[in-house]
Amino acid sequence: SLWAVADCVGMRFLSLNAVADCVGHALARFAICLAGMSLQRARGRHSITLFKNRYKITGETLGFGGFGQVVVGEDTARGGRLVGAKIVSLGKLSNEAQLRREAAIMRRAASKHVCAVYGSGVWHNRFVIVQELCSDGELGKLVQERGALGEDAARGYFHQLIDGVAHLHSVGVIHRDLKLENLMLTHGGTALRIIDFGLAHEYLPLTTGGFAEFPLHKRCGSLFYAAPEVYTPDEGYSYRADVWSCGVILFAMLLAFLPVDHAAHTDWRYAEIHKAQLSGRCVVAAALSRRHAPLQLSQPACELLNQLLRTDPSARVSSADASEHAWLGAENTGGASVHACEGSSAHLSGGLGGLASDLERDLHAGESFAATSRSLSHDGTMTVLDEAEGSWSTPHRRTPPLTAASVCRALDVLPRRNGDGPSQRKLRA
Structure with a gap:
C-alpha cells in the first residue's frame, strides 16, 4: 500500500484527490486485514x-439459520444463567416488525414445551431474541444418528410435541x-x-371468547412436512395443517424415514398413501410395502399415525384429541425395535428415505425431478408464493441429503444430463 502511495505522488498528472484515494484504499486494505486476523483469532466466538x-x-x-445465528x-x-441469543441481521429479507411479531407470538404461546423468550430488541443493526438455551441439539439430529427411536422413546417426545x-x-x-x-x-x-x-x-381474540378464525391461504413451510391442503390453498387451511406435520414427525421417529417428499399427487408416495386410505388400508403398511419391510409397530401406534396423516383435513384428528390418544398412555408396548425396520435405511436422508428402490420407482414412473426442485429453495425449503397475510418466510437450515446422494452414485440410478454439475444432480436427488 505504501508503494502505491509513493507511485501516486511520483506521477505528476495525478491530482491530490487521487493521492487521497490511494491513501484511503491503503487504509481500507489494512482494516480488512486486521478484521480478518481478528475473526481468525475468534474461532467462531463473539466479542464480549x-x-x-x-x-x-x-x-x-x-x-x-437462513438470516441469522x-x-x-x-x-x-x-447470576450468569446461560441463555440462547438468536441474532438476525436486519435488511431487505428480515425487518424489525417481523421479528418483533415472532417474539410476541412466542410469548403468547408460552408453555413448558415452547422455547421461552426472555427479551428482544435491536442491537447494532441486528435483532436479538434472548431465549431459553436448548443445548442438547435438534431432535432431527438424534433421529439421524440413532435411526428409529422405538415406541417408548418416540412416545415421550411426541407426547411433549402434541401437548405443545x-x-x-x-x-x-x-x-x-x-x-x-x-424441535430442540x-x-x-x-x-x-x-x-x-x-x-x-x-x-385475534374476540371479546366474546374464542378467536376470529378464517382459512389461511399462504403456501409456506417445509416441503417434506407441509400438509396436503397447503399445496392446494384455494380452500384454505387451519390448525390441522400442524397436525399433519406432527404425523410426519412421529412417522420419522418410529420408522427413520419420511412418508412423502411432498403431500401432493405429483408425488407417487403421497398418491399411495391417499389410495390406501380410500381403501381402508393402514398408512404405515402402505409406506412399508414399497420397501418390502415387515410392520413392527404396535396397533395403537399405527392407529395414531392413520389419524394424524389423513389426507382429508376434515377427517384428520385435532391436536387436542391426538394428545389424548390411547398410545400416549401406554406403558411399554414392546412392539417396536430400536432399529429401523428390516430392509429400510437406519437413517433419515433428506426425505427420500435412503432407499434406491424409491428412486428407481421415480425413474420408471417418469416423475419430474425438475418440477419438485422448483418448489424448493437452495436449502430445501418451500418458498412463499403468497404474501397476502403479511407474514414472512425464512429459509430454514436442514441436514444435507448425503445418504441419498451416496446411494444414487453407488447404484447409478440417477440419470446424468448434459450440462448438469454436481449441485444440479444433488438437487435432483
Missing part, C-alpha cells in the same frame, strides 16, 4: 458485549413450520422445546 445492559453475548455459535449468552441479572401444539392451537396460534429441525432438546435430551415461529400465524 452486553445487550440491554443485562445479557452478555459471549458464547460460541450453536447454529445458523444462535449463540450462547449469559443473563447477568440471574395443542396449547398453541388453544391460544389461537398455528406454527406452520413444524419439523424435526425445529434440553435437560439432558429428555425435554422437548418447539422453536422458530417465523412463519406462525396468530388469530
Whole structure:
C-alpha cells in the first residue's frame, strides 16, 4: 500500500484527490486485514458485549439459520444463567416488525414445551431474541444418528410435541413450520422445546371468547412436512395443517424415514398413501410395502399415525384429541425395535428415505425431478408464493441429503444430463 502511495505522488498528472484515494484504499486494505486476523483469532466466538445492559453475548455459535445465528449468552441479572441469543441481521429479507411479531407470538404461546423468550430488541443493526438455551441439539439430529427411536422413546417426545401444539392451537396460534429441525432438546435430551415461529400465524381474540378464525391461504413451510391442503390453498387451511406435520414427525421417529417428499399427487408416495386410505388400508403398511419391510409397530401406534396423516383435513384428528390418544398412555408396548425396520435405511436422508428402490420407482414412473426442485429453495425449503397475510418466510437450515446422494452414485440410478454439475444432480436427488 505504501508503494502505491509513493507511485501516486511520483506521477505528476495525478491530482491530490487521487493521492487521497490511494491513501484511503491503503487504509481500507489494512482494516480488512486486521478484521480478518481478528475473526481468525475468534474461532467462531463473539466479542464480549452486553445487550440491554443485562445479557452478555459471549458464547460460541450453536447454529445458523437462513438470516441469522444462535449463540450462547449469559443473563447477568440471574447470576450468569446461560441463555440462547438468536441474532438476525436486519435488511431487505428480515425487518424489525417481523421479528418483533415472532417474539410476541412466542410469548403468547408460552408453555413448558415452547422455547421461552426472555427479551428482544435491536442491537447494532441486528435483532436479538434472548431465549431459553436448548443445548442438547435438534431432535432431527438424534433421529439421524440413532435411526428409529422405538415406541417408548418416540412416545415421550411426541407426547411433549402434541401437548405443545395443542396449547398453541388453544391460544389461537398455528406454527406452520413444524419439523424435526425445529424441535430442540434440553435437560439432558429428555425435554422437548418447539422453536422458530417465523412463519406462525396468530388469530385475534374476540371479546366474546374464542378467536376470529378464517382459512389461511399462504403456501409456506417445509416441503417434506407441509400438509396436503397447503399445496392446494384455494380452500384454505387451519390448525390441522400442524397436525399433519406432527404425523410426519412421529412417522420419522418410529420408522427413520419420511412418508412423502411432498403431500401432493405429483408425488407417487403421497398418491399411495391417499389410495390406501380410500381403501381402508393402514398408512404405515402402505409406506412399508414399497420397501418390502415387515410392520413392527404396535396397533395403537399405527392407529395414531392413520389419524394424524389423513389426507382429508376434515377427517384428520385435532391436536387436542391426538394428545389424548390411547398410545400416549401406554406403558411399554414392546412392539417396536430400536432399529429401523428390516430392509429400510437406519437413517433419515433428506426425505427420500435412503432407499434406491424409491428412486428407481421415480425413474420408471417418469416423475419430474425438475418440477419438485422448483418448489424448493437452495436449502430445501418451500418458498412463499403468497404474501397476502403479511407474514414472512425464512429459509430454514436442514441436514444435507448425503445418504441419498451416496446411494444414487453407488447404484447409478440417477440419470446424468448434459450440462448438469454436481449441485444440479444433488438437487435432483
